[in-house]
Amino acid sequence: MNPRTRMQSLALVVLLVLGAGGILGGSTSAAPVVVPGPSATRTLVWSFDAPDDLFLENATLNDGMATLPWAAAGFAWARGPDFLTNGSADATVEAVEEGLVLAADERAYVESGGFDVPAPWTYENGTAGAVTASWNPTDRVARLAHDSPEVPTSPFDALDDAVSTWRGVSEVDLSVVVSNYSWQPIEGTGMMQAEIRLGSSPAFSIGPERKPTASPVDWSGFDTLLVWIRSPAAPDLEVSFNVTAFAGPAFVATTPIPLRPEWQRVLVDLDELGPARTALTQVTLLFTGRNTPEDVLTFYVDDLRLANAKRVDETARLSQVFGKTKWTTAAPGGATLGFDYRVLNASGADAVELSATLSDGGAWMAWALPSAPSSGTRFEREVGAFVAAPGTYSVFFDLHVAVATPSAVNVTALLDNVSLEIPDRRNGSFVSSTIDLGSLVSLASVAWEASLPPGTSARLEVRMGSTPVPDDGWVLAVGTTPGPLVVADSARFVRVRADLNTTNASVTPLLTTFRIEAERHPDRGAILTSTVSADADFLFWRRFEAVASTPEGTGVAYEIEDATGWRMATPGGNLSAVQGRTVRLRATLSTSDPLEAPAIDEVRVVYDYLGTPIRLRVWADGDLRAPVGGAIQFHATVLDAGNHTSPAWVVYWATDNPGGHVNVTGYFVAGEPGVWNVTASTPFLSERLRVTVTAVPFDVARLIVNPLVIAMAVLVGTGYLAYRYAGRRLFSVEDVFLVARDGRLILHNTRRMRADRDEDILAAMLTAISAFVRDISKEEDGHLRRFDFAGKTVLVERGKDVFVAAMYRGRVPRWSAKGLRAFLTDLESAHGAALATWTGSPEDLAGLKELTDRFVAHTKYRRMRNRAS
Amino acid sequence: MTTTKHLKSKICLVGEKAVGKTSLIRRYVLNMFDDHYITTIGTKVSKKEVRVFDPEKDLVVDVDMTIWDIMGEKGFRELLKDAYFYGANGILAVADLTRRRTLDDLDDWIDGVEQVVGKVPIFIAVNKTDLSTEAQFSELDVQQVAKAFECGYVITSAKTGGSVEEAFRRLADVVAKAQLQRA
Secondary structure (H helix, E strand, O other): OOHHHHHHHHHHHHHHHHHHOOOOOOOOOOOOEEEEEOOOEEEEEEOOOOOOOEEEEOOEEEOOEEEOOOEEOOEEEOOHHHHHHOEEEOOOEEEEOOEEEEOOOOEEOOOOOOOOOOOOOEEEOOOOOOEEEEEEOOOOEEEEEEEEOOOOOEEEEOOOOHHHOEEEOOEOOEEEEEEEEOOOOOOOOOEEEEEEEOOOOOOEEEOEEEOOOOOOEOOOOOOEEEEEEEOOOOOOOEEEEEEEEEEOOEEEEOOOEEOOOOEEEEEEEHHHHOOOOOOEEEEEEEEEEEOOOOOEEEEEEEEEEEEOOEEEEEEEEEEEEEEEOOOOOOOOOOOEEEEEEEEEEEEOOOEEEEEEEEEOOOOEEEEEEOOOOOOOEEEEEEOOOOOOOOEEEEEEEEEEEEEEEOOOEEEEEEEEEEEEEEOOOOOEEEEEOOEEEEEEEEEEEEEEEEEOOOOEEEEEEEEEEOOOOOOOOOEEEEEOOOEEEOOOOEEEEEEEEEEEEEOOOOOOOEEEEEEEEEEEOOOEEEEEEOOEEOOOOEEEEEEEEEEEEOOOOEEEEEEEEEOOEEEEEOOOOEOOOOOOOEEEEEEEEEEOOOOOOOEEEEEEEEEEEOOOOOEEEEEEOOOOEEEOOOEEEEEEEEEOOOOOOOOOOOOEEEEOOOOOEEOOOOEEEOOOOEEEEEEEEOOOOEEEEEEEEEOOOOOHHHHHHOHHHHHHHHHHHHHHHHHHHHHHHOEEEEEEEEEEOOOOEEEEEEOOOOOOOOHHHHHHHHHHHHHHHHHHOHHHOOOOOEEEEOOEEEEEEEOOOEEEEEEEEEOOOOHHHHHHHHHHHHHHHHHHHHHHOOOOOHHHHOOHHHHHHHHHOOOOOOOOOOOOO | OOEEEEEEEEEEEEOOOOOOHHHHHHHHOOOOOOOHHHHHHOEEEEEEEEEEEEOOOOEEEEEEEEEEEEOOOHHHHHHHHHHHHOOOOEEEEEEEOOOHHHHHOHHHHHHHHHHHHOOOOEEEEEEOHHHHHHOOOOHHHHHHHHHHHOOEEEEOEOOOOEOHHHHHHHHHHHHHHHHHHHO
């Protein structure tokens, strides 16, 4: 990368970083506005309509004014603890997360619901004592249960040799093959295998039958047949089992019992075969099935026994009676009955019913509870309406178990944590402490919010004032309906009282929020402008002005920062001491009254600048009269609209007085008598004064008749004519320019009274033209050596570091160029080193003037004695 | 006690064609030569006397600035740069706010001068700020270029006169200091 390009890239990065950091500043936004003023002044105006270029610290802009902002100064209690942190409440009032409520004061109407002790519960077993109610001291729960073992059985047929007693009986397309099977019997050494061959039938209803050779069966002493059966497993197969027989001529059968595809003990109710069971023939173990996917199904049967089933059908009860003396609400929430229950097991029973009941002695509410085994479950029901009236109530739990089986039966239910909660809420109040808002504040709103269900009410009192202790100046506001309260415009101290009431002991009002919205002014703020610079024609800062309103107790202090630091500025005050043309302002607003604030409408800074020259003031020392040859010193000052002047404004002097002249300092020397003008001028301005030149008195008549005077006049006339002739024939050097190679004029010497053109420009242009001529004729190695213009001849001679141009009047002889070269040679011999290193200061080349005088004063240059060879 | 010194300085005004070099000079000094000199020989010389003050040395310097307005044709620059740039004490490089290329080309102009006279004080004037609605580059771009040349810059309007005096005055200030330092 080009080093300069790299540098530019680096500069770009630096500028971006500086710009991002705001270091460059110099925002181009509209603030402040520059307003041109009279007398070469400008006014910088900050009007505070927008925050551009302003730095606001605890200050704000409002309606084009800079002022102190309003700051929030209120508070809000939106949680119950917020209230109690700032005051105290009756015991009947409770703080909850949502707000203040009346405490429920819930009373345990059901005693010892946790069964830590058995009393006062009543435990009643079933009528025969088979179902029991009891207290478990280990687990501290109430227990309702039935537990009975299997009854004794009598063997009927062990089926260790089945084929000797049983046979298969076939139907069309079906057959039953009975055989002995000895692998893993349920009981004894063997069991019966019954293969049912289905043929093409998808259903069957056949089974082993006792052989006709076997004796009739007498099952009259038993009501239950117990048999082990293993049913086959197949998709969609449904199989049931029952027993058929003939009681005499009558065909009897039991109800089919569904079989599962596993070993199972099947209990057959023999009472279904009728009471005449002393001589049953053709007893058949009948399997009925459908959806058979296979053509052969195999059943295994073992251990036929007879028994008499046990019979249970009774209820155990757990109960408690309690009294209630007051009315309570029938509304939701008025009362809740709750308890935990768990059914540990319920196997073997024909029926199990668990229930809970609440009764007032006449009416009742009852709930059936699931009797399947379960883990602990909490039960809760709203019973407010049922227990609203005073009276005597009872709560009881029943377990009813029905059993008709010889098998073991086990049913156990546990109860715990029985409760009946009826809230009892009483009126109460909250009173706050005196809340100090820190200072007087302007009150925007005071409001409260509450939820008031039917039967409840609330009343809120707010007292406010400006003294810590309430006095006559305090204002009271009372509200019975949630919402805003009408209070004072301002206050500092606040007290709040809330009364919560209810006519229903079960419901409560809820005071959710108390809120004060207020605001006040901060005691101090400041506005800082960005740095601004006056234009380059700046002269000095003149005046600071500000338009602001400052109510009692408020104030604004202004400062201005210049290169030396911050200094105070007073509206209308002088800023002449401010240094430099770059400043910024700071206004500090303050108030001792939080409800009042100062406001600044506009800030102005006036400065003077150097304007366009519009006036030329000319005066003279003394009278405007002088005798011929006398002198008057004139003065001139160029002024702009603000009477400012500048050393750069040059005044040129001139006079029309023949024979008189005025130099660059305004020094006038009188010429011919008369009234003449002395003119001071600048490029655009001109002023003149009339000056009277008086003649020296003499006797003209005597002079005219004096022969000597006449002779002198003839002589002068002849001399003048000779002079004019010589002037045409002879020549003279009028100007000599010694010019550096770069075009800067080192020295100009002239015989004329004053230059009539700017010699610096002339020298530079001469250099330019010379260079131009040289460059356009490089091939010829040409230099500009001589040219004529306006009847004058210019000879140019070039040296090592300088060149000399001599301007001649008249006919210039050839040897003049030689003289010019000699002059240049002498010049370089005497001042060559100084000329080579000349920096631009004429003072560096002392002695040059004398040397050029030698050339200018004579038509022919005479070389220096110690000239270089 | 304040000392007064007199200096003569040669300032080259460079920049592309029609950026407003001649107008800047016309606004700044009272011309003594017609502008057709430029089209004839490629430059025109004007003069301005400026007084600068060096508070550190308590020195007042009256500077006679001859301002060489160089024709903005590149051909002229190559042909006459040795002659016209020779001995320049400072450069006022002028760009046109409404033409981005004139800012980019300042590189070549300043290089052209520095090839002849070496490092001299430079000041950049971005002219035609009165046409700011047609601006083709920003002050940030000017800052980049000024940073690269380690020089100052000012945004001018020869039409309204805005900051023209400042441009020449600031250049005179740095040129005078450089010349005095060399002395």
